Amino acid sequence: xxxxxxxxxxxxxxxxxxxxxxxxxxxxxxxxxxxxxxxxxxxxxxxxxxxxxxxxxxxxxxxxxxxxxxxxxxxxxxxxxxxxxxxxxxxxxxxxxxxxxxxxxxxxxxxxxxxxxxxxxxxxxxxxxxxxxxxxxxxxxxxxxxxxxxxxxxxxxxxxxxxxxxxxxxxxxxxxxxxxxxxxxxxxxxxxxxxxxxxxxxxxxxxxxxxxxxxxxxxxxxxxxxxxxxxxxxxxxxxxxxxxxxxxxxxxxxxxxxxxxxxxxxxxxxxxxxxxxxxxxxxxxxxxxxxxxxxxxxxxxxxxxxxxxxxxxxxxxxxxxxxxxxxxxxxxxxxxxxxxxxxxxxxxxxxxxxxxxxxxxxxxxxxxxxxxxxxxxxxxxxxxxxxxxxxxxxxxxxxxxxxxxxxxxxxxxxxxxxxxxxxxxxxxxxxxxxxxxxxxxxxxxxxxxxxxxxxxxxxxxxxxxx
Ligand SMILES: [Mn+2]
Numbered sequence: 001x002x003x004x005x006x007x008x009x010x011x012x013x014x015x016x017x018x019x020x021x022x023x024x025x026x027x028x029x030x031x032x033x034x035x036x037x038x039x040x041x042x043x044x045x046x047x048x049x050x051x052x053x054x055x056x057x058x059x060x061x062x063x064x065x066x067x068x069x070x071x072x073x074x075x076x077x078x079x080x081x082x083x084x085x086x087x088x089x090x091x092x093x094x095x096x097x098x099x100x101x102x103x104x105x106x107x108x109x110x111x112x113x114x115x116x117x118x119x120x121x122x123x124x125x126x127x128x129x130x131x132x133x134x135x136x137x138x139x140x141x142x143x144x145x146x147x148x149x150x151x152x153x154x155x156x157x158x159x160x161x162x163x164x165x166x167x168x169x170x171x172x173x174x175x176x177x178x179x180x181x182x183x184x185x186x187x188x189x190x191x192x193x194x195x196x197x198x199x200x201x202x203x204x205x206x207x208x209x210x211x212x213x214x215x216x217x218x219x220x221x222x223x224x225x226x227x228x229x230x231x232x233x234x235x236x237x238x239x240x241x242x243x244x245x246x247x248x249x250x251x252x253x254x255x256x257x258x259x260x261x262x263x264x265x266x267x268x269x270x271x272x273x274x275x276x277x278x279x280x281x282x283x284x285x286x287x288x289x290x291x292x293x294x295x296x297x298x299x300x301x302x303x304x305x306x307x308x309x310x311x312x313x314x315x316x317x318x319x320x321x322x323x324x325x326x327x328x329x330x331x332x333x334x335x336x337x338x339x340x341x342x343x344x345x346x347x348x349x350x351x352x353x354x355x356x357x358x359x360x361x362x363x364x365x366x367x368x369x370x371x372x373x374x375x376x377x378x379x380x381x382x383x384x385x386x387x388x389x390x391x392x393x394x395x396x397x398x399x400x401x402x403x404x405x406x407x408x409x410x411x412x413x414x415x416x417x418x419x420x421x422x423x424x425x426x427x428x429x430x431x432x433x434x435x436x437x438x439x440x441x442x443x444x445x446x447x448x449x450x451x452x453x454x455x456x457x458x459x460x461x462x463x464x465x466x
Pocket of ligand 1: 264347394436
């Protein structure tokens with residue numbers, strides 16, 4: 001095969017578990033199509049749907065698969081190459097040959113799916129689908145299910161979403177091994193950034209070194225690289241600034257390996273050889289928050305509680321600096337931490353860097369009884385639920401000094417019992433710091449995934465000793 005697969009039995013077993021969970025009806029899983037960039041034949045790098053990969057493994061465009069939960073029949077629909085195709089692609093395995101590699105004996109031409117779905121609906125049976133996130137799949141589902149395009153979402157199967165989330169949330173040993181490879185490549189991406197950066201360079205020069213590492217491992221990026229001297233801008237994809245002495249460089253970058261598993265790491269380091277004393281103090285507050293959060297990782301605790309405790313620890317550190325006043329527990333209960341840390345502590349990670357987010361955050365990060373909070377800061381916590389053995393997640397606390405937020409809150413004296421606005425105003429150009437690693441939840445605790453990437457102040461400064 002021209003792509004990598006787990007053993008056939010892995011896919012068979014995953015589908016059998018899903019079939020039993022769903023019980024009856026037809027499970028329909030969409031593969032992805034090629035996606036055009038600026039004209040039809042100039043396409044983005046192909047990325048298969050992760051749920052399709054999980055159950056059917058085939059990393060090629062133009063497939064759709066079904067599992068009949070009642071009869072157990074499994075079918076992959078896809079078109080065999082014509083001689084015109086082969087002129088451009090060369091000889092490739094047939095759909096039938098590929099399907100056999102993942103334990104599916106039967107295939108049909110793609111055009112047959114329409115009638116197959118209609119026949120199922122006419123028999124009064126349920127067709128279970130997931131929510132499409134690509135427009136072409138939404139249009140196809142609308143045609144096959146004979147509903148308007150904007151009503152496809154009403155046909156989404158909650159039992160299928162929950163069954164897929166339950167299965168994909170618990171990583172198998174073979175998946176953990178792939179994630180470890182992806183994280184270790186990501187570690188090398190960060191080492192390249194930390195070792196290559198010199199004052200006077202443009203951000204994009206360093207970003208090129210980072211991304212080269214992923215490509216050189218037959219991988220790609222798990223998400224667009226954040227590499228910036230403005231780390232306080234959470235999703236900053238601009239790489240045009242000049243890196244100057246006194247700046248901090250925040251790099252949030254990760255590889256997707258050749259089995260499509262992700263790594264997601266962040267480091268913040270000085271543009272020069274050393275952090276300033278002000279930067280070092282805040283860095284250590286973030287690191288203490290991270291280490292406390294990591295110490296809490298184990299089955300049975302909610303990630304919401306870890307997020308809360310990480311923030312208490314963060315405010316303890318900021319109180320020692322003088323930026324925060326009062327009792328840190330009370331300050332967090334009042335929401336004072338959101339002046340400094342406006343997002344969530346972490347998220348699930350797997351084939352998707354924010355794993356399964358297409359299936360709906362309320363199902364993968366929360367439960368029927370633990371619902372997501374809607375207030376500032378807390379609403380950005382993507383994972384809140386109780387941790388279980390086999391979960392893979394990120395821990396990524398930070399401090400983001402956002403001048404506009406200081407001005408707004410200071411004008412209304414918001415939470416001024418907890419925030420020292422006079423001192424904070426002197427930090428308005430501070431920027432942002434984030435530190436992020438990836439973990440597996442084990443039976444008794446947790447395990448760091450991938451190679452160790454230096455994270456203490458001393459370790460980082462040693463790497464910056466050029
Ligand atoms: Mn992350």
